[in-house]
Amino acid sequence: MKAMKAPIKLSITIKRPNGVIETSTHPKLKYISDESFAVMRAATLEAGFGECLSYEVTYETVRGMSKREMMGAGVDRTVENMSRMGE
Secondary structure (H helix, E strand, O other), X not given: OOEEEEXXXXXXXXXXXXXXXXXXXXXXXXXXXXXXXXXXXXXXXXXXXXXXEEEEEEEEEEEOOOXXXXXXXXXXXXXXEEEEEXX
16 A cells, blocks of 8 residues: 655745734645745745745645455545745
């Protein structure tokens, strides 16, 4: 049996210009690379919308099953998080 991981949610922590820190779930993206986060961080700061502090990708792990196993058991799923902090 093989475990497969798939990103299911991308959350970004932003410090707004008024000092409020909020966490927002991206409506379309489910994954972002460190390079893309750096670009997003610079663009958000330049536009005056605040500063992106960190991001977190939530993964769902699904255990692969044979057809025989699928007939008699549910899929075993776990969720784990991967976080990255901005520099």
